[in-house]
Amino acid sequence: MIIALAGNPNSGKTTLFNNLTGGSQYVGNWPGVTVEKKDGKLKGHPDVTIQDLPGIYSLSPYSLEEVVARQYLVNEKPDAIINIIDGTNIERNLYLTTQLLELEIPMILAINMIDLVRKNGDQINVKKLENDLGCKVIEMSALKGENALEVAEAAIQMVQEHTGIPQNPHVFTGSVEHALAHIEESIEPIVGSKGLRWFAVKVFERDERAIREMGLSKEILDHVESHIRDCEKELDDDAESIITSQRYDYIAKVMLECVKKKRARGELSVSDKIDKIVTNRILGLPIFFAIMWFVYYVSVSTLGTWMTDWTNDVLFGEIIPPAVSTFCESVGMAGWLESLIVDGIIGGVGTVLGFVPQILLIFLFLAILEDCGYMARIAFVLGRIFRRFGLSGKSFIPILISTGCGVPGIMGTRTIENEKDRRMTIMLTTFIPCSAKTEIIAMITTEFFPGNVWVAWSMWVLSFLVIIFSGIALKKTKLFAGETAPFVMELPAYHFPSGKNVALRVWDRGKHFIVKAGTIIFSIVVIVWFLESFSWSLQLLDPETQLDQSILASIGGALAWIFAPLGFGSWQGTVAIITAEMAKETATSTVVMLAGKAGITSLFTPIAALSFMAMNLFDPPCIAAMSACMREMGDRKWGWIAIGYQFMLGYCLSLVIYQMGSWLFYGAAFGFGQIVAIVIIVAALYFIFRPVPQKQINTQTAEA
Amino acid sequence: MPLTYAEMNKLYTVKRVTGKDEVRAHLATLGFVEGSQVKVIQSIDGNLIVDIKGVRVALDESLARRVLV
Numbered sequence: 001m002i003i004a005l006a007g008n009p010n011s012g013k014t015t016l017f018n019n020l021t022g023g024s025q026y027v028g029n030w031p032g033v034t035v036e037k038k039d040g041k042l043k044g045h046p047d048v049t050i051q052d053l054p055g056i057y058s059l060s061p062y063s064l065e066e067v068v069a070r071q072y073l074v075n076e077k078p079d080a081i082i083n084i085i086d087g088t089n090i091e092r093n094l095y096l097t098t099q100l101l102e103l104e105i106p107m108i109l110a111i112n113m114i115d116l117v118r119k120n121g122d123q124i125n126v127k128k129l130e131n132d133l134g135c136k137v138i139e140m141s142a143l144k145g146e147n148a149l150e151v152a153e154a155a156i157q158m159v160q161e162h163t164g165i166p167q168n169p170h171v172f173t174g175s176v177e178h179a180l181a182h183i184e185e186s187i188e189p190i191v192g193s194k195g196l197r198w199f200a201v202k203v204f205e206r207d208e209r210a211i212r213e214m215g216l217s218k219e220i221l222d223h224v225e226s227h228i229r230d231c232e233k234e235l236d237d238d239a240e241s242i243i244t245s246q247r248y249d250y251i252a253k254v255m256l257e258c259v260k261k262k263r264a265r266g267e268l269s270v271s272d273k274i275d276k277i278v279t280n281r282i283l284g285l286p287i288f289f290a291i292m293w294f295v296y297y298v299s300v301s302t303l304g305t306w307m308t309d310w311t312n313d314v315l316f317g318e319i320i321p322p323a324v325s326t327f328c329e330s331v332g333m334a335g336w337l338e339s340l341i342v343d344g345i346i347g348g349v350g351t352v353l354g355f356v357p358q359i360l361l362i363f364l365f366l367a368i369l370e371d372c373g374y375m376a377r378i379a380f381v382l383g384r385i386f387r388r389f390g391l392s393g394k395s396f397i398p399i400l401i402s403t404g405c406g407v408p409g410i411m412g413t414r415t416i417e418n419e420k421d422r423r424m425t426i427m428l429t430t431f432i433p434c435s436a437k438t439e440i441i442a443m444i445t446t447e448f449f450p451g452n453v454w455v456a457w458s459m460w461v462l463s464f465l466v467i468i469f470s471g472i473a474l475k476k477t478k479l480f481a482g483e484t485a486p487f488v489m490e491l492p493a494y495h496f497p498s499g500k501n502v503a504l505r506v507w508d509r510g511k512h513f514i515v516k517a518g519t520i521i522f523s524i525v526v527i528v529w530f531l532e533s534f535s536w537s538l539q540l541l542d543p544e545t546q547l548d549q550s551i552l553a554s555i556g557g558a559l560a561w562i563f564a565p566l567g568f569g570s571w572q573g574t575v576a577i578i579t580a581e582m583a584k585e586t587a588t589s590t591v592v593m594l595a596g597k598a599g600i601t602s603l604f605t606p607i608a609a610l611s612f613m614a615m616n617l618f619d620p621p622c623i624a625a626m627s628a629c630m631r632e633m634g635d636r637k638w639g640w641i642a643i644g645y646q647f648m649l650g651y652c653l654s655l656v657i658y659q660m661g662s663w664l665f666y667g668a669a670f671g672f673g674q675i676v677a678i679v680i681i682v683a684a685l686y687f688i689f690r691p692v693p694q695k696q697i698n699t700q701t702a703e704a
Numbered sequence: 705m706p707l708t709y710a711e712m713n714k715l716y717t718v719k720r721v722t723g724k725d726e727v728r729a730h731l732a733t734l735g736f737v738e739g740s741q742v743k744v745i746q747s748i749d750g751n752l753i754v755d756i757k758g759v760r761v762a763l764d765e766s767l768a769r770r771v772l773v
């Protein structure tokens with residue numbers, strides 16, 4: 001038995017899903033978190049599958065996620081639907097409900113967030129609502145767990161007893177109802193009686209996709225067309241708008257009968273007052289940047305550093321390695337095996353784990369900002385700037401998700417309707433530091449710039465600037481030129497962050513990190529250790545003196561010239577850049593392993609460390625994100641364009657940082673490298689500030 | 705007049721949403737239909753946060769211009 005959860009974005013479907021299945025899907029306080037359908041077994045009912053669908057405003061598909069939900073509901077027909085609606089906002093949510101009712105699938109209306117409704121002092125007459133809509137209504141609170149299981153059990157009961165098929169409410173009136181009845185009569189022999197009203201409405205709206213799927217003949221269409229035209233003439237509007245406004249008229253009537261709101265319309269709520277400040281024209285951006293500074297200040301520079309210092313220097317420095325060494329020696333373990341365990345695995349994996357406290361702190365802050373509803377506002381604040389370079393504010397959501405991991409961030413671009421915008425966002429979204437890249441920032445900052453409260457934050461700012469300026473430059477090229485998609489997004493109400501949600505979010509990330517440390521990073525560490533410890537003739541090398549003869553040194557050495565202009569043309573730096581392409585965390589473990597006892601400050605000068613960090617942050621993301629990029633682009637060519645662009649950008653940026661930095665701040669002489677850096681800067685400025693090429697203006701008007 | 709010119713914190717009634725495309729249909733599902741009450745909560749260069757049917761919706765200037773109140 002399959003029960004589908006359908007409802008508006010941010011109405012609490014995923015919270016209910018987790019509640020029912022015991023799962024821990026990520027729940028976000030903004031629309032568009034669930035972009036794919038997910039299923040799970042109902043707790044205690046192994047034969048019942050709960051299907052979580054992306055949030056939709058209507059069954060007329062607008063963005064990709066709405067297509068997913070509609071295809072599922074209309075074509076695959078679940079056994080029952082639980083329609084979750086946000087009780088604080090019934091009117092808008094009922095719009096989808098009126099459409100779902102027409103499908104004639106057993107359905108329960110679950111009024112979610114009933115605790116908030118009560119707190120607001122609003123009253124909902126459930127019995128009356130059931131009567132009006134012709135389907136069962138249950139009040140619940142997914143967050144508090146109130147009535148959640150009851151809703152599922154009621155749905156199961158319906159399916160078992162073959163009841164619960166909604167009685168079509170009288171949504172449409174007058175000539176529209178008349179025309180729909182006519183259409184129903186004509187198409188019933190073809191589409192059958194189940195969900196007849198839904199099909200009739202689609203024919204009335206002239207929905208091309210639905211009509212094609214029904215396979216209606218031209219005769220029938222011509223026959224009903226006259227009825228549709230009559231309605232349009234009588235009501236002086238197009239068919240689609242007629243349907244929409246009659247639905248809203250119907251809902252308004254239902255609202256009047258069933259819902260009593262306490263707060264008078266027009267009064268400012270607390271959410272509105274907060275919005276006045278944080279989305280303020282002048283203060284909005286500075287507030288956002290200040291908040292992020294604070295996040296990095298606490299997570300990387302102060303509290304996080306103390307915690308990381310302890311794990312790195314004490315736990316993985318003074319406690320574990322000597323203890324393990326003593327143990328290895330006491331059991332008479334071979335020297336190479338001890339070296340693998342202590343220098344390789346504990347040194348390498350330990351480095352990655354050592355920075356976990358800093359990463360978790362950043363995630364804790366971000367989770368709080370997301371969960372309370374603040375981050376969704378930033379989409380609006382930044383939307384203004386994003387628009388100027390031709391990306392819609394919607395692009396911000398994937399970028400935000402990418403602060404955790406680029407892979408779901410890239411998937412999150414599915415909410416962007418415009419194909420060109422979507423491609424550009426896929427290409428740029430991984431520039432924002434993800435958890436693994438944050439680890440690199442944490443390491444470089446802690447090791448090379450201790451006590452500096454600006455470096456970590458400015459890397460974050462730099463990544464923002466890179467995204468914005470890349471956007472401006474790319475939009476002017478032939479590949480991405482075009483109209484910017486309009487931006488419209490629902491803003492969730494502010495609420496106090498839920499401890500459970502925040503913890504779930506942080507745990508989800510932390511778990512991901514630790515699992516990675518145990519699998520891919522572990523394997524890379526072992527490989528690096530092997531290649532570092534043996535020469536080509538498979539002779540075990542002395543780590544103090546003979547590392548230069550290792551396999552790794554010769555591979556790295558052969559490629560080191562590529563990175564010499566960036567300031568870290570050593571084989572160690574080269575190897576770290578290459579391993580980081582497997583997983584960015586390994587940039588840290590590799591340099592720590594290769595530096596050995598001398599410590600990583602022996603490998604880089606501070607400015608080279610900065611350049612090394614920039615290269616890792618802005619060159620193509622890890623292999624997982626690159627393959628997600630290939631997949632979502634839907635075209636290899638576009639995938640390679642993205643990866644090529646990222647490599648070029650990372651390389652150029654690092655070169656500029658190193659060459660200009662060492663000349664301006666570290667007293668290097670002005671030479672060839674600086675000339676190249678200046679050429680790069682000038683070229684970048686040209687691509688950012690050149691006027692939009694005339695040819696594209698012409699094609700744009702032609703397209704319009 | 706277009707919603708972009710509306711005063712902040714004042715209730716207006718939507719008269720019409722111009723244009724004939726899927727964006728208009730999407731706006732309709734968000735509640736921007738004739739007769740809806742709408743209030744502008746924040747306005748930055750024509751980009752708006754509005755309250756419509758009890759929900760806060762952010763929309764950019766190109767869309768706000770198409771909502772006539």
